Amino acid sequence: MINQELAEIFSLLADALEYKGDNIFKIRAYRKASRIIKDFSLNLREFSKEKPFTEIPGIGEGIAKKIKEYIETGHIHKFEEEKKNIPCGIFEMLKIQYLGPKTLKYVYEELRVDTLEKLKNVMNDGSLAQLHGMGDKKIERLKEAIELYETSEIGKKRFLIGDIYPAIEEIVARLKKITGNVTPCGSYRRMKETVGDIDLLAVSDKGQQVTDFFITLPFISKVISIGYTKATVILKNHGIQVDLRVVKPDSFGACLQYFTGSKAHNIKLRTIAKSKGLKVNEYGVFKGKKKIAGATEKGVYESIGLEYIPPEMREDSGEVELAIKHKIPRIVEYDNFKGDLHVHSNYSDGTSSILNIAKIAKAMGFEYIAICDHSQSVTYAGGLSEDILAKKNEEIDRINEKIKGIFILKGAEVDILRNGKLDYPDSVLKTLDIVICAIHQGFRKNVTKRFLEAMENPFIHIIAHPTGRLLSGRKGYDVDLDKVFEKAQDRGIILEINSYFNRLDLNDTNVKRAKKYDIKFSIGTDAHNDGMLKYWRLGLGIARRAWITKEDIINCYTLRKLKNVLRKEK
Template identity: 40%
Template sequence: MAVHNADIAAVFQEIADLLALQDANPFRIRAYVNAARTIEGWPEELDLWVRRGHELEDIPGIGADLAGKIREILDTGGCAALQRLRRGFPAGITDLLRVPGLGPKRVRTLYRELHVETPEQLLRAARDGRIRELPGFGATSEKRILEAASAYVGREQRMPLAKAAAYAEALLAWLRGARGVRDAVIAGSYRRMRETVGDIDVLVSARHGGPVAERFVAYDEVDRVLAKGGTRASVVLKSGLQVDLRVVAPESYGAALVYFTGSKAHNIELRRMAQQRGLKINEYGVFRDGERIAGDTEASVYRTLELDWVPPELREDRGEIEAARRHALPELVELDDLRGDLHAHTTATDGRGTLEEMAAAARAAGLEYLAVTEHSKRVSMAHGLDAARLGKQIDAIDRLNDTLRGITLLKGIEVDILEDGALDLPDKVLARLDLVVGAVHSAFHLSRKQQTERILRAMDRPCFSILAHPTGRLLSEREPYDVDMERIVRHARQRGCFLELNAHPERLDLLDTHCRMARDEGVLVAVSSDAHAPADFGVLRYGIGQARRGWLEKGDVLNTRALRDLRKLLAGTMRG
């Protein structure tokens, strides 16, 4: 795993940024900034330069301390000093320094006063008019920050996971037909089940790479060939998705899979642990004194570090390595663990399947129960149900359940949470249902405090079972509304209700970090499809991927329960 000058420069620049956020000595900060610039512009890769016998201290501006850190980065791929600094700040806060017009002092103020940690949160704060109230900002500054944050957030083009899957999995199937292929997998952020992907990494195990590369570039969806060699190639598909191919020998396949799956932070920590044991890990294997001692499987790589194999979804350097060392990794929920789905629509509102059709599709998907949760009357564009129409649907579901086999329909509603926290239908009507799914569909502009209080009041209503898509985000279309999820999660625990992980690929809401927060607080999460058509139950796999990223086990997911046990839990939420 080569370490390039750009990698070293990036480490030093991040150290400088974090020191600036600490308000550290300006001369110390400047030393790292200058070192980053020097290294990035150095005419030869430092790894090769050192191996040729040159001294790092001979580089202008590089003293003993910085030279030591460069050697550490070259040997391990990481820097302990940077890891220590990172522990003092939220992940990714240095991205705020990339937004034009923001320096360390302003970032510190935004973080301390408004809890702004990411460019997305900065954009929301500017749109909400909260920045102008801070000392030293004002309306003009806020407008400039809004423009800069909008441009920054919008600059990175990423594709929703489900959309990328349609292209990537078809290509993978095509590649498996190449002569000599032993195994093939999509690695990278795709394998880690991130919500969006920037490009696709395909890893193939084969003794000879030539036939695989030839077949890869000959795929009929290829728009442009960017590069092609004996063991690697890169193309852009007609969809605009870039796909990079790497072919490795079978004895290196596991090590390459660890490397190309990532994340970068996870891999850096593995390399640091290896270095402490006198080992080297790269994409070709694990080596001791130049001899490969592991690498054919991922498990063999982790075993050399005395770690359990880590599921790809957890590889984000968020405690998974320590858990693997202690044999304490969670037994993550699987798609087959789901017994039912607790959020679906029919033609009664904005769905595209009748009650009968949705029931049949859910049964075909292997589910034992399905909650029918139409929109309430406030969502007029979806022809939401009023009390009278809901009553008729309740009766229709009861009649249909008398005839169904292998599937049970639950009577529910996706009721709107109004701006004052009231629900869109009377308690006496809601009390006839098996469950009530509350959702925010309007007034996204409310302040953090107002939005949080609105949801808390709704959760305290006599009939409230599940909070749907809790942050309201639509990937690449609408940002999350500003809400205090820690308060929401803790209130759900006190109230005895549940949170939804909406599996729709444009939502994937809860966030993975909020899933883990719910798990830690003992709040059950419903992984639901929000199906609007019979074919939509397939999206549950993306919800499970998000749940796994949030460390959820089978017992942490509400709808892994058998129907009898589920009914008891839902009954506890219906106090009307």
């Protein structure tokens, strides 16, 4: 919580200084600090007891002092002072597209516009149009931006990666009809849990042809800009912005690198290149006028003396420093994944039969899959009585005898009840290959204590979605994760990375936190229908963003090794 507050303050402070016209590099330093703090995996209040803030790259003496001041007093003097000089409505108006600090300051000085209401007034009465540099088109564009700001979520909202996944697939498929190579980049490629916009890269010698085709796609509501190398549009159904960039094949790697980001990662890369007398842009790496790399991403990194860095690591959180030393960890790869360990069938609230799930999983190349339906007290989700569970286990045995090439594990997602007890007795639990424990009731009631108690049970293997948060808006349990991690280490309990796109729980920062302990992870889609099985990639993306290896993830084990691990836990 304190991290979010500080991130917000430094971001607003940057806005205030930018409006004032302060040194742009100082502003950039505050913005950078804001982002670093927002993504920082440890609570800053706790961190300060161990180490000085200046140990965090990007935080120097000045900002460290301000963090300390905020922790001790609840405010930052400099921010309070700077705020006084800024008309109150400016912070809000800065969120509107095409309204930057320069424009706002000019309009305030000329027309005393300090709120969105007043801005709309001067647009309507014609006085804005009297100002120098305010032509018809500019005002028209502003009007649209204000309308978008007021009526839609643009600029305010990020989209769940799973929600926009189908839109990306659709656009890519259509673009591929006129140019072979089309790749999604941006935060989507870095597998962030939410994305602000969609970035696509197409390879073609005829840029204008591709952008012209792109803006005529049927599901586009508005064209923001179009040139011969890039075009920007808004989609009808989500209101999300899509940027398309077109480059020639010999620049593909450089553009892929540039367009994947993150911004902070790219800036660091370019700074390093510059110090070596090189220049990096989206067309390649240049020594003077000579292009020395650009066709492949790997070539771009190597040409400036760095080891290749996987997209999911590119957040400027220490990966560049490791790449300089050629010590990038061997993080888990997508093709290491051997099977989904959390799937619901139509025995409880899923829609697919066990046989069907097994067939699809086999077609996806899985070696095994675990069917984990809800336990008896979760009546609203069709939880299984002990009798039905026994029947289900028999059915799985029968299918396993018949079907070749995939193994079905007998599992359950067993509720941890309000009193901390498990929803099945041990005599039932020991009939299962895999036991996942979860909280679906009493979110606010002694959650940590109940987790710890449940973890004493000798038959449980995994804790499902350990924080209980939903990205669509539920905050999650009131749980002390460090206590849970410590217990998991002591008891050899595995933690789930739930890959359902509204959960993504544990998330990247929490997995990073957990890996400081000796803990293994499992990936489960929590799929309730066939279509959801594909979201295992999101879970693996989280693992990659947390820099963990295939040895850390039990889904990467062979069936034999997996069975050994699950047996050993008992």
